[in-house]
Amino acid sequence: MYFVGTGMTTPASMDALESAANTSRVYVGRQPIFDRRRQVVAYELLFRSGEDNRASFSDGNRATATVLGNTFMELGSEVVTGGLPAFVNITRDFVLEEFVHLFPPDQLVVEILEDALVDDLLLDRIQGLRDAGFRIALDDFVLSEENRALLKHADFVKLDVADLGLEGLKAHVEAVRVSGAKILAEKVETPEDVEKCLDLGFDLFQGYALSRPVVVKGRRPAENRFALLDLMAVAADPEIELEELERCVSKDLGLTYRLLRYINSAAFGLRVRVDSIRHALNLLGRRLIQTWINLVVISEALGEGSELLTTAMVRARMSKTVAECWKIDNPDACFTAGLLSVIDEVMAQPMEEILDRLPLAPDVDRALRSREGPIGDLLETVVLWDRGRWEEVLEKDIDIDLCSRAYLEAIHWAGTLIEHQDEGENDE
Incomplete structure (x- = not known):
């Protein structure tokens, strides 16, 4: 069962819900996530407004609402992910307002964005999500004093291979491994990147070297x-x-x-x-x-x-x-x-x-x-x-x-x- 929480609904999130509710054609981008044996174990779901396989949006709340609504309410998670877990970028607003509780915790992995303000309120809401059975991923994570507290709440930590470089990846893998979270290499662009990340001990892999995103599309079902x-x-x-x-x-x-x-x-x-x-x-x-x-x-x-x-x-x-x-x-x-x-x-x-x-x-x-x-x-x-x-x-x-x-x-x-x-x- 999914429940709306008691957090406050801001005008931004109301607009986002309207966007998710009012579009006749629905699109979701998806990119597979692989384990060390190169088996697909999950998908990251991406905002797409059309068949053009590019993300184009200015409102993160609306993008979040659209991806969630199109996946779980319109197309169906079985169609989009085949029942595998869905990693979805979730804005701070959506975490604080507890709209995430509308969705099945066994199917949704909540990605906390790298630019989210980390404070006690956010940490409390994240713990509430974990208590409800959701798994938490930290997107594009770069360790700092401001976000260090997130590590103890994380089930997955995503590291950007292109941005961090070899030494940065080594340092982050060492720091994250202590937390017990699984480490996901994203933006794995070349076969050399794959081998490098395997050697460093990464658990999961995502990027063009393995598979490019594709767009799943459909129409909103006729009103029942x-x-x-x-x-x-x-x-x-x-x-x-x-x-x-x-x-x-x-x-x-x-x-x-x-x-x-x-x-x-x-x-x-x-x-x-x-x-x-x-x-x-x-x-x-x-x-x-x-x-x-x-x-x-x-x-x-x-x-x-x-x-x-x-x-x-x-x-x-x-x-x-x-x-x-x-x-x-x-x-x-x-x-x-x-x-x-x-x-x-x-x-x-x-x-x-x-x-x-x-x-x-x-x-x-x-x-x-x-x-x-x-x-x-x-x-x-x-x-x-x-x-x-x-x-x-x-x-x-x-x-x-x-x-x-x-x-x-x-x-x-x-x-x-x-x-x-x-x-x-x-x-x-």
Whole structure:
């Protein structure tokens, strides 16, 4: 199981998650890592933005998110590495924010970059990764007083053959060997480099002399709407443990990103920043977070900018606003009913079949199936209003001014939320 940690999510990493979530074609570069018998024992995975076998990026967080997302969420690690361990450059931000915990520790080797600031916070997070079962590699390691403390946390130390030279390699091999870490020679460019590193006692080898990187490519799979429906069922289950709910959401990078972005929008009106799924659960509570999971799932199924998504948002907001004025118990349930009133169109399935798969609260279920009960009466009014069926609206004994104000406010609210999504910003 993979979990989002409780570390804070910075705007940089939110942008990186968005990049990983929104690209239709996916690419990953890979270069094999060999043992002393010249057997492939792992791969280093490299950022690639296209079939051109070159790394071109300016944002390390985005490159990290893209490599991880494309490997584990899109193409699949079996396709990319054949089940062998994947060495991936991980930025300091990603280590501190604990997004690495989204991924399987038995398949991912965390490469700490040579330019990462080494302090107690980083060392604490690295130890947490090791405690969770991740292995740690130090990339392009050049020993100094500032980074010496990393050695006791390292499972692998990568030494740049081209940069260090023979004497530098000898000194580093001697220093690293004491730590017990395996020593990996990278940028092994010639047969002479291979022989030199074998003689020096290196354990692992990587470079053009052995194999050049290749690009693994594919397309993001088409949206599986029934998988999204299953997630809605999990979210609606009143018996689910919070840890299981967190796991179900957190294993999808795109869903995690969109949920956090929605909750941190100005339309949500929170005074504090929600920085992780765990934080959201603790701050908002099960009922409210489940409601917002439904909203994000509909957004995932339809795609942002869909008119049907706007309809769902407007109905949800109007339902809650009117419910509060009508003193209906549990306005959040009314929000859910309004939101799900379009679910049959979203999933292109009969409402009854969809509801059979969703363990909704009985009053919400009745409202959606047959417009029965207080929530059903409210939902019928909201749907009629949204469709402009004024003659039927006027037959009801309702406050027209109240509904008009609630509808206009709902349109503004939905517009604010969608505008926030389009901008890709996180308002405080």
